[in-house]
Amino acid sequence: MILTSALQAIGNTPVVRLQRIVPAGSAQVLVKLEGGNPTGSYKDRMALAMIEGAERSGRLQPGQRVVEFTGGSTGSSLAFICAVKGYPLSVVSSDAFSPEKLRTMQAFGADLVVVSSDQGRITPDLFVRMRHEVDRIVASDNAFWTDQFNNEDALDGYAILGQEILDQTAGTELHTFCAAVGTGGMMVGVGRTLRPHLNRIVALEPASSPMLTKGFGGAHRVEGTATGTIPPLLAEGAYDEARAVEEAEARELVKSLSRQEGVFAGTSSALNVLGAIQLASELSPDQTVVTVAADTGLKYLAGDLYL
Structure with a gap:
């Protein structure tokens, strides 16, 4: 089939069953490989849903500038969507995030503002400073802010991800869905679709920034997760349990996942898989845990993740 737009290549990513790194006697672990999207991330789904939702409502006018602050993948995805649809884009990001992501935004034509971090660490105050830059661009350029942390249109894109999981696992009894929380959109959107078909939804976070489990944030290096606040989209009842996962263990797991x-994935994906394996160890072999590999490892080769 010939597609009429690269936007139609978003979605329909595969689900795989892990075969070698799940301990014997554990439940099955399934992983949705979102690196197969056009920019290598599940954020393509969210970016498309936010832009098309704004178009339908009239909040975004033809040719209007779009702006967002982001840890990287949302910026790459918005740059892709805006390039295809013809919107100028300003992205506010930071040197705390992988240079591959920043270069991808620029490759699609986005204007990039880089906010300095605290020695490459992701800290709560970093997002505050990035938000100030967004406010400046909105005021100076009459830009449309996609506001990914509050934008409910994003849930539509992630609901499709959830439906794909259901379709691809037809005949398999799913017990638990787990995933790390960033904006909370994926957890909520997928969860709404999967909730009637599951026993449990578990929110994951890096143990060094345990906002969901202990009520405070902290510095970490798991891009796309744990901003140091409870994201507004993460409504009450969106998950049944929150668990903290050790970042160091997840970073080690990255190598086992690929080899x-x-x-081939990044740190947040490894955090998801490590959480899924830990949950699977508490269940029986006839049960199934499903999670998401959020993006491709190609986004992390310039750093120390794969050294």
């Missing part, structure tokens, strides 16, 4: 399972 034993062929799943």
Whole structure:
């Protein structure tokens, strides 16, 4: 089939069953490989849903500038969507995030504002300073802010991800869905679709920034997660349990994922898989845990993740 737009290439990513790194006697672990989207991230779904939702409502006018602050993948995805649709884009990001992501935004034509971090660490105050830059651009350029942390249109894109999981696992009894929380959109959107078909939804976060489990944020290096606040989209009842996962263990798991399972992904994906394996160890072999590999490992080769 010939597509009429690159936007139609978003979605329909595969689900794989892990074969070698899940301990014997555990539940099955399934992983949705979102690196197969056009920019290598599940944020393509969210970006498209936010832009098209704004178009339908009239909040975004033809040729109007779009702006967002982001840890990287949302910026890459918005740059892709805006390039295809013809909107100028300003992205506010930071040197705390992978240079591959920043370069991808520029490759699609976005204007990039880089806010300095605290020695490459992701801290709560970093997002405050990035938000100030967004406010400046909105005021000076009459830009439309997609506001990913509050934009409910994003849930529509993630609901499709959830439906794909259901369609691809037809005949398999799903017990638990787990994923790390950034904006909370994926957890809520997928959860709404999967909730009637599951026993449990578990929110994950890096143990060094345990806002959901202990009520305070902290510095970490898991891009796309744990902003140091409870995201507004993460409504009450969106998950059944929150768990903190050790970032160091997740970073080690990245290598096993690629070298034993062929799943090439980044730190947040490894956090998801590590959480899924831990949950699977508490269940029986006839049960199933499903999670998401959020993006491709190609976004992390310039750093120390794969050294």
